[in-house]
Amino acid sequence: MRLLFWKNVKMKVMKKTDSCIMEHSKITVNGDPVFESQSETFHDFAKDAYKSLELNYPKFHKMDNLSKLAFLAAEMILKDEDHSRTAVVLANRSSSLDTDFKYQESINSQENYFPSPAVFVYTLPNICVGEISIKHKMQTENAFFVLDEFDEKFLTDYAEQILLSGKAEKVLCGWTELFQENYKAFVYLLTL
Amino acid sequence: MKKEIYITDYNCVTPLGFDVASNWNHLVEGKSGVALHKVIENQEAFYASIIDTEKLEKEFKSNFANPDFTRLEKMFLLSLKPLVEKHEITEETAFILSTTKGNISLLKNQTALPGGAYLSNLAQKIADYFGFKTKPIVVSNACVSGVMAIAVAKNMIQAGKYKDAFVIAGDEVSEFVISGFNSFQAIGTEPCKPYDKNRNGINIGEAAAATYITAAPSENEKFRFKISGDSAINDANHISGPSRTGDGLYASIKNAMTEANVTSEQIDFISAHGTATIYNDEMEAIAFNRMKLQNIPLNSMKGYYGHCLGASGLLESIISMESARHGILIPSKNFEETGVSQPLNIIKENQSAAIQYILKTASGFGGCNAAIVLEKC
Amino acid sequence: MENLKTELKHKIIEVLNLEDVSVEEIKDTDPLFGGGLGLDSIDALELIVLLDKDYGIKLADPKKGKEIFQSIDTMAAFIEANRTK
Numbered sequence: 258m259r260l261l262f263w264k265n266v267k268m269k270v271m272k273k274t275d276s277c278i279m280e281h282s283k284i285t286v287n288g289d290p291v292f293e294s295q296s297e298t299f300h301d302f303a304k305d306a307y308k309s310l311e312l313n314y315p316k317f318h319k320m321d322n323l324s325k326l327a328f329l330a331a332e333m334i335l336k337d338e339d340h341s342r343t344a345v346v347l348a349n350r351s352s353s354l355d356t357d358f359k360y361q362e363s364i365n366s367q368e369n370y371f372p373s374p375a376v377f378v379y380t381l382p383n384i385c386v387g388e389i390s391i392k393h394k395m396q397t398e399n400a401f402f403v404l405d406e407f408d409e410k411f412l413t414d415y416a417e418q419i420l421l422s423g424k425a426e427k428v429l430c431g432w433t434e435l436f437q438e439n440y441k442a443f444v445y446l447l448t449l
Numbered sequence: 450m451k452k453e454i455y456i457t458d459y460n461c462v463t464p465l466g467f468d469v470a471s472n473w474n475h476l477v478e479g480k481s482g483v484a485l486h487k488v489i490e491n492q493e494a495f496y497a498s499i500i501d502t503e504k505l506e507k508e509f510k511s512n513f514a515n516p517d518f519t520r521l522e523k524m525f526l527l528s529l530k531p532l533v534e535k536h537e538i539t540e541e542t543a544f545i546l547s548t549t550k551g552n553i554s555l556l557k558n559q560t561a562l563p564g565g566a567y568l569s570n571l572a573q574k575i576a577d578y579f580g581f582k583t584k585p586i587v588v589s590n591a592c593v594s595g596v597m598a599i600a601v602a603k604n605m606i607q608a609g610k611y612k613d614a615f616v617i618a619g620d621e622v623s624e625f626v627i628s629g630f631n632s633f634q635a636i637g638t639e640p641c642k643p644y645d646k647n648r649n650g651i652n653i654g655e656a657a658a659a660t661y662i663t664a665a666p667s668e669n670e671k672f673r674f675k676i677s678g679d680s681a682i683n684d685a686n687h688i689s690g691p692s693r694t695g696d697g698l699y700a701s702i703k704n705a706m707t708e709a710n711v712t713s714e715q716i717d718f719i720s721a722h723g724t725a726t727i728y729n730d731e732m733e734a735i736a737f738n739r740m741k742l743q744n745i746p747l748n749s750m751k752g753y754y755g756h757c758l759g760a761s762g763l764l765e766s767i768i769s770m771e772s773a774r775h776g777i778l779i780p781s782k783n784f785e786e787t788g789v790s791q792p793l794n795i796i797k798e799n800q801s802a803a804i805q806y807i808l809k810t811a812s813g814f815g816g817c818n819a820a821i822v823l824e825k826c
Numbered sequence: 827m828e829n830l831k832t833e834l835k836h837k838i839i840e841v842l843n844l845e846d847v848s849v850e851e852i853k854d855t856d857p858l859f860g861g862g863l864g865l866d867s868i869d870a871l872e873l874i875v876l877l878d879k880d881y882g883i884k885l886a887d888p889k890k891g892k893e894i895f896q897s898i899d900t901m902a903a904f905i906e907a908n909r910t911k
Binding site: 265285311345352354357358360364365367370372373374378379380382383384385390391393394395397398399400401404405408415417419421422433436445 | 559
């Protein structure tokens with residue numbers, strides 16, 4: 258007797274519905290350039306972008322550079338929509354070292370020893386995820402990974418298991434790397 | 450039908466010992482790693498849980514020939530070595546490292562960023578030493594990293610991306626972290642008292658811990674704990690203060706327990722975060738009550754180990770499993786009188802208990818929370 | 827005292843990153859916390875550092891911060907009475 262085995266072949270393929278790239282003072286959304294600044298520093302580029310987008314979110318100015326980068330990239334994708342079922346999974350190579358370095362400077366000298374709580378709070382890379390969650394009211398699954406380089410397969414695999422488990426309906430996923438004036442954000446929305 | 454994923458081995462390096470047995474023996478005797486230390490020049494001594502560096506060096510030298518590792522790396526290597534000797538590493542073995550600051554003390558007085566400060570370099574160095582073949586995954590989610598790292602291993606193995614995983618966690622006491630928590634007025638003036646009326650802040654701690662996680666436990670394993678459920682939900686409230694209504698922690702616990710298919714009555718023990726800050730402990734009391742867990746025996750281990758940041762979630766999970774293996778619940782050290790607005794069943798002395806289901810939770814800066822359910826099999 | 831109040835307004839805007847706020851917009855008697863500036867718990871901690879760094883005042887009890895930082899007026903009065911720089 259021939260036995261027929263029905264294989265449960267996973268036919269689901271994830272869809273990348275929106276993506277945003279930020280680098281070299283430029284913001285590109287879904288392949289289209291949406292903003293460019295003549296400023297040479299990240300700080301000024303971010304400020305210009307904030308003004309141009311008319312975000313009206315004063316907390317932005319308190320953020321460190323990594324959070325500003327991740328926040329702006331997320332803003333381009335999340336907009337004003339309901340993301341109460343959107344998880345956030347970000348990664349980078351430099352963790353929060355940009356701010357860590359600045360914070361360390363504030364404690365290097367015994368004579369001028371004034372550690373700043375507003376700087377210290379940003380010496381963790383997952384804070385940028387927190388900032389995005391707060392703005393968009395996302396009480397959802399979230400994670401921050403530190404990897405040697407942008408590993409799209411790993412992030413996609415991780416996002417996929419979140420979606421398949423039903424823990425979220427979408428995942429805001431991506432690479433938000435920044436150390437001093439070297440930065441790149443590549444952030445995208447994944448759904449099943 | 451999802452694969453079942455188990456923790457079948459673990460080890461830790463703490464001020465209470467360089468293996469789990471030593472740690473457990475000290476814990477049942479009520480000993481703590483917290484003591485008065487003068488860590489920073491020109492500043493007063495304060496309570497912290499710090500590994501004796503001389504003992505650490507001696508232990509390291511007798512196990513490793515190459516001295517070219519930072520103090521934190523030595524802690525990691527010592528904690529992982531016994532596990533690697535017992536379980537094979539293959540191309541399908543994940544290497545997951547949890548830390549908040551890694552080798553942050555390398556930054557002192559530097560004008561340029563030293564390579565060792567990169568968390569992926571730290572992870573790669575440990576991975577290379579033991580011959581791991583996959584790219585290291587570093588979980589850096591503030592103080593929930595240790596709990597999340599277990600969840601990441603479980604979920605990635607269940608998704609078929611790996612067959613097994615070594616999960617390690619570690620953080621070191623540093624001037625960087627102490628000064629930062631000081632600027633937050635978060636450091637307590639005495640051995641910390643989680644949930645207590647007179648609590649006034651944390652004790653910083655340090656440790657390294659390691660676990661082996663697999664979908665295919667061998668017959669020879671001494672124990673196995675199923676990772677039955679996990680969730681990590683953000684408060685979406687504030688980057689340093691927890692949600693006053695415990696939203697993220699409540700949701701994390703609810704989701705983890707739903708996935709594990711356990712009710713509140715079935716939980717036998719809760720290893721909570723309990724840092725001894727006013728806001729964290731209060732938030733936890735609210736979240737646990739929202740989940741009707743107020744009668745479940747609960748402790749915080751920060752009174753024994755201080756707050757070990759990225760190591761805490763993994764270390765405390767290990768001690769929870771030891772509690773289950775020995776059938777003994779240990780007290781929430783330094784707790785005397787409740788100082789949270791809602792009731793909790795805080796363990797006050799060693800007691801025998803049959804522990805099958807453990808709920809482990811953690812919370813951290815950035816509004817993050819994590820919960821896992823472990824089941825003794 | 828007027829100079830100190832103006833100085834404080836400048837410093838608060840700078841130290842707390844209140845980019846969209848001008849010195850003129852901060853009234854001497856306006857509540858700093860719970861008012862329009864949107865200051866939170868981290869800002870309160872930063873002001874404690876400011877007292878130390880710029881005026882040499884180490885707050886023995888940080889909980890006193892609530893009273894001291896009620897307004898520019900109360901802050902200036904406290905600094906005048908306790909400054910060592």
